Amino acid sequence: MIFLRAAQRExxxxxxxxxxxxxxxxxxxxxxxxxxxxxxxRVPADAVLAxxxxxxxxxxxxxxxxxxxxxxxxxxxxxxxxxxxxVWFSSGLPxxxxxxxxLRFAVPVAVLIAALSLFGAPWAQKKSVEYKEQLSxxxxxxxxxxGLFRESSxxxxxxxxxxxxxxxxxxxxxxxxxxxxxRLGVMVAAEGRTEVDGSxxxxxxxxxxxxxEGTPGTPSYRVMEFExxxxxxxxxxxxxxxxxxxxxxxxxxxxxxxDRNRGELMGRISTPLLALMLALLAIPLSFVNPRxxxxxxxxxxxxxxxxYSNAVSVCQSWIGQGRMRxxxxxxxxxxxxxxVLAILFYRRISVFxxxxxx
Numbered sequence: 001m002i003f004l005r006a007a008q009r010e011x012x013x014x015x016x017x018x019x020x021x022x023x024x025x026x027x028x029x030x031x032x033x034x035x036x037x038x039x040x041x042r043v044p045a046d047a048v049l050a051x052x053x054x055x056x057x058x059x060x061x062x063x064x065x066x067x068x069x070x071x072x073x074x075x076x077x078x079x080x081x082x083x084x085x086x087v088w089f090s091s092g093l094p095x096x097x098x099x100x101x102x103l104r105f106a107v108p109v110a111v112l113i114a115a116l117s118l119f120g121a122p123w124a125q126k127k128s129v130e131y132k133e134q135l136s137x138x139x140x141x142x143x144x145x146x147g148l149f150r151e152s153s154x155x156x157x158x159x160x161x162x163x164x165x166x167x168x169x170x171x172x173x174x175x176x177x178x179x180x181x182x183r184l185g186v187m188v189a190a191e192g193r194t195e196v197d198g199s200x201x202x203x204x205x206x207x208x209x210x211x212x213e214g215t216p217g218t219p220s221y222r223v224m225e226f227e228x229x230x231x232x233x234x235x236x237x238x239x240x241x242x243x244x245x246x247x248x249x250x251x252x253x254x255x256x257x258x259d260r261n262r263g264e265l266m267g268r269i270s271t272p273l274l275a276l277m278l279a280l281l282a283i284p285l286s287f288v289n290p291r292x293x294x295x296x297x298x299x300x301x302x303x304x305x306x307x308y309s310n311a312v313s314v315c316q317s318w319i320g321q322g323r324m325r326x327x328x329x330x331x332x333x334x335x336x337x338x339x340v341l342a343i344l345f346y347r348r349i350s351v352f353x354x355x356x357x358x
Contacts, residue, residue: 003088004101007075011105015071022063023056030055050131057124061117061271066305068109069278072102073301076286095348098283106279114272118250122268126247161192174206176231186212187229204231245320263320266330270312277337278305284344308337 034048076098079085088097162173174192178185189209196202206229214221245253245264253261253268285301315329 007101008105010075010078011071011102014074015067015109018070018074019063019067022066026056026059026063027052047131051128054124054128054131057116058121058128061113061121061275064109064113064116065271065275065278068106068275069282069301069305072106072279072282073286073298076283077288077297080286080288095283096345099280102279102283103276106276110272110275110279113275117268117271122247122249125244126249129244129247174209176204176206182215183213184216189229201232205229206231259322260320262326263316263318263329266319266326267312267316269330270316270334273334274308274312277334277341278308281337281341281344284341284348287348304340308333311336 030052031048034051076085079088089095157176157178160175161171170191170193172191174187174189176187176189187206187209189206191207193205193207194202195205207227209226209229211224211226211229212221213224245260248256248261248264250265250268253265281304282301285297285304288297311333315324315333318324319326319329
């Protein structure tokens with residue numbers, strides 16, 4: 001019991017360290033991608049933190065699955081390297097005796113993964129899509145950012161402001177161009193602001209500026225100076241894209257069992273099963289010969305994980321395309337890996353059995 005408690009403590013410590021490392025990598029990857037989009041003007045700067053949070057929750061089942069697998073693999077590999085497994089086998093305990101402590105540690109984590117996969121990740125995906133739709137449905141003035149040329153959603157206008165003024169809602173050194181009926185209009189103004197009238201119509205007010213209007217390619221241009229120029233901004237109707245299966249709740253997937261929804265449901269159910277299977281596979285894969293290289297088992301473990309996760313993804317894709325039945329796609333990858341698990345256990349046990357007989 002003391003040995004098992006020590007194993008549980010080591011599993012937990014390694015899991016915390018691995019989770020922190022993987023989570024930092026995940027956040028860094030998402031942050032770099034979103035900052036690139038924000039620098040290009042595709043994502044507002046004030047939306048980066050919210051999108052990072054939604055992305056982290058959506059990817060949490062994968063991070064926890066890898067955490068579980070790597071933590072158990074590291075703990076048992078260290079036991080082999082430090083010859084603690086020799087004491088374990090000399091006491092008459094087989095390798096299968098590790099199944100119970102591993103499952104005792106892995107089952108609560110798998111339950112958390114199942115909850116996130118079935119409910120948490122779809123919620124985060126849905127909120128992320130809705131938030132992006134709200135950002136894309138904002139009017140053109142809301143898209144303007146200091147120091148960036150920003151094109152309107154219809155491509156008919158281009159706005160640029162140099163800097164924000166001291167007063168709220170006012171900007172300095174405004175540039176705006178628009179194309180109407182084949183004529184190009186370019187306006188520059190010292191200041192600008194937005195205004196909403198009593199009917200709820202929104203206007204851009206340019207002050208102390210100049211307007212150039214003409215047809216591109218011809219010398220006929222008009223130049224007008226103005227103290228106040230008013231541009232009405234058309235309100236953009238909210239447009240919502242068709243919901244993707246990954247954003248649907250579990251009852252919605254079950255209620256509408258088409259091929260794509262069945263594929264998504266298979267992927268959500270397979271995630272905790274994959275985590276449990278990886279936890280058990282870490283037991284035979286953790287074998288390390290202290291006299292040989294220490295990275296052979298890690299390379300094999302990485303290959304097993306890649307093959308297993310890709311097999312689940314392929315079956316999910318085939319179910320979504322209607323090329324495979326739901327029950328077959330759900331069972332085949334896990335049953336095959338269960339057979340691989342039995343073979344690996346048999347090889348490890350038979351090797352140690354022969355070693356003890358000698």
